[in-house]
Amino acid sequence: MSPWQPPEGVTGEVAAIVVTAAAPRGKKYKCAMAEAIRARPDLRVRSGRASAKERLQHFTLGPFMESLDAVERHHRPLALSDVLGAVERNARLHDGLKKWTSDAIRRYMEVFNREHDTPETRLRHVPKRWIYRVEVCKPGERGAQAYEISAWGRCYESVDGRVRELRLIGIRAGAEPRTDAEIAIAAFVTARAAPDDQLERVRVVVFAPDSDEQATLFDDTPQRAVSAYEEHGRGALAEIVDGHGYQPGTACLRCAFAPRCPALPRANGLLGVDGVGRPRRSWSVTSGRAYQACPARAHLRDLNLPTSRAVEHSDAARRGRAVHALLAARHTDRADGPCTLDLGVDWSADGHGLTTDDLALGKAMLRHHAEVCPLRHLPADARVCVEPRLTFEDEQAQVLVIAEPDLLYRDGGSWVWREVKTSAREHRGGTDLLSAYPQLALGVLVLARGELGGSRARSRVELEVLRPGGVDLEVVDPFTPQVRQNAEAVIRDMVHRWRADDLFTAQPTAHHCARCEVAVWCRAKDELAAR
Ligand code: SF4
Ligand code: SF4
Incomplete structure (x- = not known):
């Protein structure tokens, strides 16, 4: 193998190689190139700009x-x-x-x-x-x-x-x-x-x-x-x-090479907010929803503090994970073609600890999925990406945006972004689709801006909701001006207050505190209870 070479934009003499025992950990979320650069602390990134500092301590330990x-x-x-x-x-x-x-x-x-x-x-x-x-x-x-x-x-x-x-x-x-x-x-x-x-x-x-x-x-x-x-x-x-190869993801946030990295997709203005001069951060719809519920909740999750099992492993959450796991496995292994009513005799949602009722409900939902499985209409060689991790650098916002659609697939030359949800309710409420599911709003913006390439012709966002009695499949056209404006408003509303916030003050409410996975670390909720 040829010796490791620094990528374009990285200069300097390598006097020492410096590594830690933790280097082999968490490979799934690491980038080989970033780790190799980090092991050579004498190297410098040309025109790398230092980010502003956070006011709060973000290093948990x-x-x-x-x-x-x-x-x-x-x-x-x-x-x-x-x-x-x-x-x-x-x-x-x-x-x-x-x-x-x-x-x-x-x-x-x-x-x-x-x-x-x-x-x-x-x-x-x-x-x-x-x-x-x-x-x-x-x-x-x-x-x-x-x-x-x-x-x-x-x-x-x-x-x-x-x-x-x-x-x-x-x-x-x-x-x-x-x-x-x-x-x-x-x-x-x-x-x-x-x-x-x-x-x-x-x-x-x-x-x-x-x-x-x-x-x-x-x-x-x-x-x-x-x-x-x-x-x-x-x-x-x-x-x-000696690692080579790029893997954009959460690692890009702390990577000194990010300003020059050829593998990190740039999507300037994606979030529609201005963060110039602010600390660089990462954002996903999941973190955005946590912030909407309570700023402290988002921050404590960001610090990776231990979470409540009872909240994170509620019956509904376990059922949703079991259904998603089977769909992901089936869509990854396409040897048997599209999903069918036959789940396989031994599907018992192993390891998800479902109750008998939830197991039955999960099976019913999976059978409903077979009616709308996107693989039914795709040629065997169509590109299908299961839960791909998408990363975009929005320099204007100073934010690394992370998204993980349930499925991304090619319909002819066009990308289709599909989200799959499970719901024990038979009907959706009257709320606006993009506000109810902001992942769709982000999908609309990514496709409408052409961030994934491909043809516009059949590009679309789909929402599949699996319910006890059937399935809803909603299709959103990202190129309809009203839809795009709506998506921009939804994402901007989610991000702008978070972008300006330095302190992440707790905002206790009975509804959110009862469902908060980091409540054990929060004293503000105790004050609410004492009122
Ligand atoms: S910016 Fe991201 S993809 Fe590029 S080297 Fe750094 S971690 Fe890897
Ligand atoms: S317990 Fe309530 S106030 Fe505390 S972080 Fe959670 S949601 Fe916020």
Whole structure:
């Protein structure tokens, strides 16, 4: 394979390759080119403009780590109560983040309470993060003179230097599990950063404040840590450092190369708002709806705080997910042609935990879908994209727009954007279609502006609503001036207040608070209840 080359617009000498143990995580949402550029911090993007800064802290774990540093520092540590007081007074933290941070710090102190430790087993905090660094005499194909690997977490060692423990910190216990590669790299960094002949034991544990305990990922000798790295880590890191290929998506928000990237579609003015001089952000219809319900809800979701299972996994939500999962699988595997009334004898919505009634309702809905399955009228080789992730950079708004239609397919030379909804009600209310389903409004704008290319002739937006007794299929023409104006108004209304908002103040209402997945972090709802 030819050596990695920086893309057009990226300049500079590569003095060092710098990676972290977390680099192999979340590949699905990462972009290989962005990761390879990030691994070369000496490179510069020509004409890359710095975005304005957010007023609120958007790095969820930042205040948690800083607070623990203050409690655990060797010289004049702060009392826990003082640190929690400082969190409450910190004007850069949203109230929901204050609550999460305070709870997380207390939980951490409980889980790692070592009051029964002896002087031999006691661990002390290592303030300087462990980094493995090696300098090479002769730069290889990558041109680097040094390689650095770090592991993001809290570092501890025993007083006698025989034990080291790296505590990886997560926000949600049920998040994506750590891979063998990440664990091996973390153990390697723990073993080999600042080499010490005394070291006998290397531990890597993971802690998430919403779990009852830490989980041990690695507990072995330094030699085994090095072997694990050779087996699982080294190749994974090499693949990342030498990565090619673009994958536009949420990663584009933090990518320094975004202003020059040839793979990031530009859709200036798509949202119809002006954000010049404002912090660059990402937006989707889902986040826009959360903001409409309550600004704090959108912000706390954006911080990725743990959410309520009861809200996110209501019967209706589970049924909707099960139906969408089967449709996505069938439309992806087109070997059997279009969907039919035959669901397959074993469709039982495995893993979705449906009640008997919801399973029956889901089956009825799937059979109704067969009447309007778009594959019925398409040639076998027609392009069909199932739940494609579309990304557009709206520079005027300073917003990265993310959309995921349920289905995008070609009808002749034209793109058709289809959304599929499930509803236990038999009839739609009288509300305007685009206001009720803003995904359609975004689809209208994307197609009307020709952002996907293709012919206008049969380009359209479709809404399929699966109901207990049948299916509605609504067709929207994006090229009708009135429809386009309506779509512009719907999206602009959703975005303009959010675009100007820096503080995301909670706006509690009984209706929305009862359905809020991040309510556990919100103290404003308690004030509403007390009124
Ligand atoms: S802007 Fe997006 S697609 Fe382009 S390199 Fe960065 S992350 Fe990848
Ligand atoms: S509980 Fe209510 S006030 Fe709090 S974030 Fe949720 S919707 Fe907003």
